[in-house]
Amino acid sequence: xxSALLLPVPLDRAYRLLNHGPVTLVSSAHAGRDDVxxxxxxxxxxxxxxxxxxxxxxxxxxxxxxxxxxxxVLNIPSSAQAVGVLAAGSGSGxxxxxxxxxxxxxxxxxxQVGAPRIAGxxxxxxxxxxxxxxxxxxxxxxxxxxxxxxxxxxVFRDGRWHVDDTPGSTAPRTLHYVAxxxxxxxxxxIEVGPDRR
Amino acid sequence: xxSALLLPVPLDRAYRLLNHGPVTLVSSAHAGRDDVxxxxxxxxxxxxxxxxxxxxxxxxxxxxxxxxxxxxVLNIPSSAQAVGVLAAGSGSGxxxxxxxxxxxxxxxxxxQVGAPRIAGxxxxxxxxxxxxxxxxxxxxxxxxxxxxxxxxxxVFRDGRWHVDDTPGSTAPRTLHYVAxxxxxxxxxxIEVGPDRR
Numbered sequence: 001x002x003s004a005l006l007l008p009v010p011l012d013r014a015y016r017l018l019n020h021g022p023v024t025l026v027s028s029a030h031a032g033r034d035d036v037x038x039x040x041x042x043x044x045x046x047x048x049x050x051x052x053x054x055x056x057x058x059x060x061x062x063x064x065x066x067x068x069x070x071x072x073v074l075n076i077p078s079s080a081q082a083v084g085v086l087a088a089g090s091g092s093g094x095x096x097x098x099x100x101x102x103x104x105x106x107x108x109x110x111x112q113v114g115a116p117r118i119a120g121x122x123x124x125x126x127x128x129x130x131x132x133x134x135x136x137x138x139x140x141x142x143x144x145x146x147x148x149x150x151x152x153x154x155v156f157r158d159g160r161w162h163v164d165d166t167p168g169s170t171a172p173r174t175l176h177y178v179a180x181x182x183x184x185x186x187x188x189x190i191e192v193g194p195d196r197r
Numbered sequence: 198x199x200s201a202l203l204l205p206v207p208l209d210r211a212y213r214l215l216n217h218g219p220v221t222l223v224s225s226a227h228a229g230r231d232d233v234x235x236x237x238x239x240x241x242x243x244x245x246x247x248x249x250x251x252x253x254x255x256x257x258x259x260x261x262x263x264x265x266x267x268x269x270v271l272n273i274p275s276s277a278q279a280v281g282v283l284a285a286g287s288g289s290g291x292x293x294x295x296x297x298x299x300x301x302x303x304x305x306x307x308x309q310v311g312a313p314r315i316a317g318x319x320x321x322x323x324x325x326x327x328x329x330x331x332x333x334x335x336x337x338x339x340x341x342x343x344x345x346x347x348x349x350x351x352v353f354r355d356g357r358w359h360v361d362d363t364p365g366s367t368a369p370r371t372l373h374y375v376a377x378x379x380x381x382x383x384x385x386x387i388e389v390g391p392d393r394r
Binding site: 016021042044045051083134135139143159160173176177182184187188189193 | 213218238241243248276338370373376379385388
């Protein structure tokens with residue numbers, strides 16, 4: 001982690017950070033409090049300007065902070081952080097003075113928003129909520145514009161993910177949530193076609 | 198494929214088919230025509246009744262068929278179908294008499310909707326569109342209720358995915374889209390916690 005090379009991701013490639021459906025951590029902050037929650041229900045919505053959608057339940061403390069600040073970060077954790085991700089998916093930040101710390105995470109300042117990034121993740125999408133009261137009220141669905149993005153160059157560079165399938169490789173991988181405390185790690189690469197969009 | 202045991206998935210577990218972010222195929226039919234397209238931008242929206250969201254671009258033939266019929270199937274392909282999934286992600290069904298066949302796919306009748314299912318996939322979510330003109334017009338975003346779901350019992354049973362990490366296992370795996378004709382296969386299982394939602 002300390003040796004990770006974190007590079008900005010061009011905004012027109014930011015959707016690719018989420019294309020393969022990894023689980024995310026939503027981090028947020030407002031008025032001296034911050035929070036983190038796990039969200040498997042996040043995906044790209046548009047290419048440029050890049051937009052995302054994420055479901056943030058109305059019962060969560062994250063929801064309060066996101067509504068108050070209009071900002072959040074979608075962090076894409078490494079499989080090495082699976083225990084912390086599960087902790088972030090349970091228990092509320094409302095009852096914990098420092099849920100981010102309790103999950104074993106450290107904060108990293110974001111570049112464009114007030115919400116902290118979670119250190120050790122493989123990529124980050126810094127987001128500003130686009131006002132849409134109807135989707136928020138009816139579906140807990142937040143639409144946001146990605147205003148900055150970064151990734152660990154070891155696994156995401158030249159605008160796409162790179163998976164090291166060399167036997168014995170210890171290169172980090174992203175996580176996908178199943179249920180019941182079970183995750184699936186991102187697996188081997190399958191190349192079937194020429195370059196396109 | 199011919200030996201696959203396809204079992205109904207209880208509706209309150211249907212969201213788990215999409216939780217880990219696999220690429221999907223959207224199949225649709227109306228007035229004697231049908232179509233298939235690849236969609237990486239699909240996710241659960243609610244548990245019960247189960248709802249999903251999927252982005253269906255306004256330029257696609259699938260969009261016409263879905264708007265006309267109010268129905269579609271989200272098919273979750275196997276990594277063995279990667280070539281067909283890439284084909285489904287390019288070229289329009291409007292100019293092809295039989296895009297489903299051209300992608301190398303066969304049709305399987307659905308149980309609750311008129312859209313065909315794609316044979317050989319690992320799971321299916323049969324969906325009815327919930328009217329929401331604003332999200333469709335502004336974001337190409339369709340919200341739908343899952344009215345039936347099925348899965349291949351080899352990989353999804355007891356309400357969750359099972360990955361066979363035994364060396365040499367040929368059990369099928371789902372696919373995740375990266376970009377440029379590259380996919381990632383679903384990888385190894387990581388269990389970190391007790392059973393929870």
